[in-house]
Amino acid sequence: MGNNKYLDCKEIIATLFVTEVKMVGLDQDEIYALLEYPPDEKLGDLALPCFKFSKIFKKPPHVIAEEFQAKIASSPYIQEAIAIGPYLNFRFAPNKLAETVLKKILTTRERYGAQNIGNGRNIVIDYSAPNIAKPFHVGHLSSTVIGNSLYKLFTFLGYNCVGVNHLGDWGTQFGKLITAYNKWGSKLAVEEGLIQELMRLYVKFHEEAEKDPVLEDEAREWFNKIENGNQEAMELWKWFKEISLEEFQKVYEILDITFDSTAGESFYNDKIEAVVNELKEKNLLEESKGASIVNLDQYGMPPCLILKKDGSSLYATRDIAAALYRKKTYNFTKNLYVTGIAQSLHFQQWFKVVELMGYEWAKDLIHIPFGWVNLEGEKLSTRKGKVVLLEDLLETTIKRTLEIINEKNPGLVGKEEIAKEVGVGAVIFGALSVNRIKDVTFSWEEALNFDGETGPYLQYTHARACSILRKVAFEPDSNLDFEPKRLDDQAALKVVKTLYLFPEKIVAASNEYEPSIISRYLISLAQDFNGFYHECQVLVEDKALQQARLVLVYAVKTTLAVGLGLLGIKAPERM
């Protein structure tokens, strides 16, 4: 736990045991790990289950809890310790907690929760990575927004992040596209239809290839030509790529997501040979059925395909080349790959190959998998043209938001921009609110519902808080005078305790590469705040009371904005 610059009550209690209780049989770290938040707040704010001590001292846990209680004196942050059955429950000193947490927020503001855990080390985050010549659809949303959130999160924790959009701009799909273009397409049609036309050709290819498998061979030949720099093939490839990139850029602009590098698969084309040679030198490469592979039998995995029988590369080859390049270029402490769970085996395989090549940093290659997106009962399929385009989804949610604004707040200035922030926020939050690994079913009804645990709910709560602060022109100031003891309502105290948890939550989110931990935290913060909002009037006659509550409102507003920012969601001041 070390030197946490944020208030850490668990650490305080663990220290208390070492310095005051002594002779407890467990060290500070063990006690720290044992401390948990009780299921019901009435019981206390933190609890130490005493079962483990029972074994050490051969006494019933409730007796131990009582003995501990007798030895624990109150300290500035811990008001009391009460033994309840086999638990020793601690109650925070509410005034001290409120004072410490709120002053911290007044001082750090939009940096509340930030830490220098990374110490400037580099993390490469590989995310989004759409395939060129395929439309950007809801299936690409997860990678894009999870990666973006991790980028912001690790930056907030002191790492230097390198966001890489590893474009799928290489591979047999281009052979397929060129084959389809030559057979059923035309220059004019592509110029007019752009990515829609490319998608039509791609779908057409798969329809026809089912009837006539020879097309697959033709496609492979075309890809081979691209790899060998055939001029006709290269020109078409470049053209298709440009069309796609423009389309993707529109979506990234709406989402406000940027990358530090867009070195895609094609970028590594000239780095493949060196990898293959290195594999050969290290005696890892074998011939099998005409292809070149790395055998992984002894690791319980199928072989990793390095070269096809026609000598062209595969995605594992390019991934290895990319990893070597990135290590050399960025000297990363971690390289995260945000892709679907379907690719788990692929990553395990080539991570192992890198390890077998003798690179100890293979352990720093981390796959961050996420579940599938389905379309209400049906599977998403680019090949069958069965997709919801991300651009359509975003435009629809923005439109819907505008309708709601016109209904609820018609006089709002800057409606268009706010509708965009809220509509896009709804989509991003929807993708980040549940555990990465879960499969999700896309539903328009859910996507357009802005009630309850949604992005707009968080933004609305933020806008409400802003509204109060605006009415009195509240200015944050680290020397601001306020009386924490005035925040003695249950609802206000609950908010303070939840604010206290924020730094702990974002560290947990980074440890698990799980933005949904932040999402859920923000929902609980907003729920607590809205409870407070209904129960306690902020703008009141009693100026000291008002001041204390204003500080609380400011703290909530700030924490919500910081948290939303880490998710890649805007926090408008009015809506």
Next chain:
RNA sequence: GCGUCUGUAGCUCAGGGGAUAGAGCAACGGACUUCUAAUCCGUAGGUCGUAGGUUCGAUUCCUACCAGACGCGCCA
């Protein structure tokens, strides 16, 4: 066949060795002349997939099974 992931309220999901299993949606009943009702309060709703095992204690860990999703050589 082998492997991975998932199974908790009608639906979508939290929780993840410990004290009576929590939210939201949908349903029903309340609260706007008062800081934005995209809100809040209340009611109802669960043999935590099934069976064993480990443990003082299992919804949580282990094993088997069931169900669903996915992956297993020249697609990415």
